[in-house]
Amino acid sequence: MKVLTCLMLVLALAGCTRERRKPTDVAPSSARPEGSPESALQPGPTGTPPSAEPSAVALPAEGMPHAPYEQSAWAVSEGKRLYQWYNCVGCHANGGGGMGPPLMDDKWIYGSDPIKVHQSIVDGRPNGMPAFGGKIPDSQIWQLVAYVRSMSGLLPKDVRQTRSDHMSVRPSEQAMRPAKPKNEAGTPPSAERPG
Amino acid sequence: MNLLERLQSLTERFAQSALETAGPQAERIAALWWLFFWVCTIIFVLVVAALVFALYRGRARSVEESSGPAVTLDSGREAGIHRKIFGLIVLTAIILFAFLLATEMTGRSLASLTSSGGVTIELTGYRWWWRARYLDPAPERIVVTANEIHIPVGKPVLINLYSRDVIHSLWVPELHGKRDLIPGHPNALWIQADRPGRYDGQCAEFCGQQHAHMRLIVIADPPDRFDAWLDAQRVTAQAPGDDTAKRGMEVFLTGSCALCHAIQGTDANGQVAPDLTHIASRATLAAGTLPNTPGHLAGWIVDPQHVKPGAAMPPNSLSAEDLQALLAYLKGLR
């Protein structure tokens, strides 16, 4: 009986976080996370992000700010919505790439680590990736990070999205087979990329 | 009596009502409703009276020991009962047929309330707000607004209904019944207001977390005022007047606002949230949730999730000056 109660409790906790639909549990506004490893290539085209409160979002002690987002199907779906809303599709298309690099493949120019992806969105990257830091809340950036990583199957299957109510132009995120990320070291091979 | 008066006073304070109508469509439906209401009330009273009498009569004849049947059946009497029931059924059928006829007639007269060349509004449902476009053959004369539509008094208005996400349903009880907005199934509804005034409506099909706060304000204006309003809406946004407002415009354009919202005449061209070109002319904020006052607007900008948990608008932490500047700018968007 005790085992059962414990099991229920664990399940309850797991269920609670996994299905929580709380839009903002992180303070609004975003900045580059302090102490995150910095790439040699800094900053994005728009220059240093206009971060009003640089350390408003100190990383949680365990250093896993992405964890709650990457375990929540709801957060990933929000990321998917924002991916459309903030016009990520404009350059990256639905993951297949265009002006920007494809996101659904196994190549990661700046590394597939959530912190790195977060950094790419916050600070921007050369060759056209704008910086979103300071424009949108950090929670939304983490949602985008989670979604972007889910596109190539890096998140558990049960949080990745299935088809949306649009034309199906690519296999759904859930149908992607997780591919081992390449270029994990993060040497920016900007030369390899055509424009 | 006192209680009745109190109840009476209760019903008079409703902001919306399907029975206090303001247009021909709702009026005809209300007329049909009252026909049904009175006939059904009479039937109900008669049935309950029969039930009460039957119970009273049966109890008076009751014999207290509780074993076995206590009535000897007389076949002639039973046949009489059967005949009476048959008669009642015929009567029921006649009443139902009358109901059917009345329904059919009302349906036809509702379908006839149309016109050509009037105002056509394209209304699109989003979670959880409404985008309205006043159609015009000339693209530059198309008016885009949100959550508040104006219609001319006395003229049928065609509303084309679309949804970009889930199913919503348009319902302004004073003007007409519901019509669903269904993705993949364009719909249309003709409405008409015969009295000037403000008529509140709302989404009537459950559409997610903030279904409760997806209201639509319909303002019926006399034709000349309506035309004036429409002309005013066609003008692009007013340029900011003073420095504070200029600063506010900069905040709007460089911050996160412009990612989602559009203000005609500026670089802000976001298409996923309400158009704010004439925000200051609207009566409410957040799809009828808040009155449009500077205080509420400030609260809404800073912490929309407190007002409308789950809405798509994220919180914005602006410095006090930036916020004041932004408010000053938005206040000027009449």
Added chain:
Amino acid sequence: MTTLAKTGVRDTDLTAAELHAALERVWEPPSGFIGWFKNVFHKPISTRFIFAALGFFALGGVLALLMRLQLAMPENTLLSPDLYNQLFTVHGSTMMFLFAVPVMQAVGLYFVPLMVGTRNLAFPRLNTFGFFVYIIGGVLLWVALFLNIGPDTGWFSYVPLSGPEYSPGKRVDVWAQMITFTELSSLVAAVEIIVTVFKLRAPGMSLNRIPIFVWAQLVTSFMVIFAMPAVMLASAFLAMDRLVDTHFFNPAEGGDALLWQHLFWFFGHPEVYIIFIPATGIVSMLVQTFSRRPIVGYTAIVLSLIATAILGFGLWVHHMFATGLPQLGESFFTAASMLIAIPSGIQIFCWIATLWTGRLLVRTPLLFVAGFIFIFVLGGLTGVMQASVPIDLQVHDTFFVVAHFHYVLIGGAVFPLIGGLYYWFPKMTGRMMSESLGRVNFWIFFIGFNLTFFPMHQLGLAGMPRRVYTYLPQTGWGPLNFVSTIGAFVLSVAVIVFLLNAFVSYRTGALAGENPWGADSLDWSVPSPAPSYNFLYIPTVNSRTPLWTMEPAQPVVTGMRADILEVLVTELHDATPDHRHLLDGPSIWPFLTAVAFGIGVITAIFTAWGVTIGAVLCFITLAGWFWPAGQPIEDTAREAAPPLGERA
């Protein structure tokens, strides 16, 4: 005396007391913890069904109270919208799928064998399987709610809201699979009841002598068979859309949001009658007993039930008037929806005529019948209003509709059910329920109910849509909502009084005896509580009201075996004895099969492999279920066949 039996112990070999002892031995449910899972006898299984369904009713009621508290005042912040949405979805789903349909079927599974004069259902093991499948489905839904995975898209889960894009996570999948469980359970029970009524009736009970309650159960079971597949299929489509990217409901790829509504309401409207028809069956039994005369218009009532069932499949579109269908279609469905008032009218007139010409025994069950007629007529009339398209366009999806369906479901089903429980409590427990508490119970229930739901009519007309978690103060909806909330608490007091009455009476109620109400149907011919084997001798029947017209020398069936689980199979139409049939005894396999099925379906929430896993597990357990165990029995269907090489 008859010819001596060839084999086994026949009832003719024994005295009544010996026969009782012998049958008790054979029909006794298995004991112990494991035995609980092996039980295949209809009364214990139905009792569990009824308990579980009432438990879910209470839980659903608690959710209703929470919602009423939230709505008591404008802009209340007791519940978050996210939680509120889960609560109303689970409330509706619980009441429809875990309470109303199962409880009606459970009462049927309990009393149909008793009323038709047999000893168990036709497929005892299947019944046990159905029960466990139901329990797994119910527990799934409620555990999910406590884990914050409660479905949140309403009990009819309209796509695209419930589709993959707008309902991420597993909440809706839980709902879809709960549907799979409960509908399977319901289908199983329907087949049970149909075959039991068709083949296991006592000699003499020709089709035109079946008690009306049994007719109602039979008609309902056929409705279940034709209605439930639609929702099982629809929920399967939904689950596939969400799990494996199918496009059934994706308009951009040729799918259709309205397809869901058609499929759902093709089930959903008959569902209402699936709940309501058994309730009218209860009412007919109660009216007959407490008027102490045969019911007026037996044939008319039976034909009404059948007509209701058929018409019930022709009016699903009246749930979709606001979707803007072509006018011609609308007229057809308006006519059909109004037409269904006629069979209901026939029944109501027949009941009132019976009461009118009867000599009433005024007891609690009769009060509930009177309350039922009052409330149901009101709910039915608002239903006629909504059959009219223009009126429906105004009141559709508002609190008016909420009021309407609570009038027809609580008034039309829960009142008769509670009345029926007062009526049959003595047969189930051997003791009478307290009459005085019963009357208190009725009046609190009746007043509380009307206080809760009557104001909702006005709220709907005043523009309050259903499924809103809060409302603005300027709408003016506050006071009536407050009244409604008070009513809801009064209503809950009535439920507590009922439970209290049942609990106290179970321990200290007056002993009932065989037939405390002087009723006419076979269930009242056996001792209270009914023995495990139901009938010492299978009875015979000579009229529609067998106990009232029983001859002094009414024959019974003899020659049945007393040492095995034997029942008498009769002909479909006139119930002449056909053959003796050995029923399956207790077994653990139905439970294991239900578990295997449960594992498969729940795994399928997360991966499509769940279907394969479930199929393999089910095959193994079903093989175990059907593989012969134990010694063959002479002179039964379980006689050993000759070895492979030889001919019989």
Added chain:
Amino acid sequence: MRAPTINTSAAFDVSELPPIKFGPHATIWWGVIGLLLIEGTMFAILAATYFYLKQNFTVWPPSGTPNPDLFAGSANMALLIASIWPMRIAHRAGLEERRRAVFVALAICSVIGFVSLALRFFEFRAMHIRWDFNAYGSVVWTMLGMHTAHVISSTLENLLITLLMFAGPVERKHFTDTNANAVYWYFVVLGWLPIYAILYFAPRLL
């Protein structure tokens, strides 16, 4: 006890009645009919869904998707219809309680079932579309899949009874099971007729 009202002298004696009967006499037969009504409704609704979704397309199958290839489906149709013959033998033999004949005929039916499943694999490929491509793909895969599930379950049931006839302690009631099994198989075969017609010919003829 109810001694006073029980009159065993005027009894209705059933001791001579047989302990087993087949066909519509047996409860199991009615149980299977109930099951078939459920399954039949399911297939009917599925077919209705097919035509409902068809309305949303201007061409059917949707442009870019060729008509389904006929070979595998037609072969399957022929095979399933042919299987009625051995199943009929098993059915009759069951009624006469001839164990060996049931065994042989059902063994043949089981083999046919597995061949049919193999053909079914090619039928999925013959549709030239995946289930996640569009609504047409979804509905044809679901229809095929649903029928395949029936072929699988029915074949496994055949196999189970074959094994039982061969090895198990066979009792007389198992011949009512073969009876019910045969009825179910007929349903699976006849159910394929409309589905075959819809899947392969609705795109060509309508």
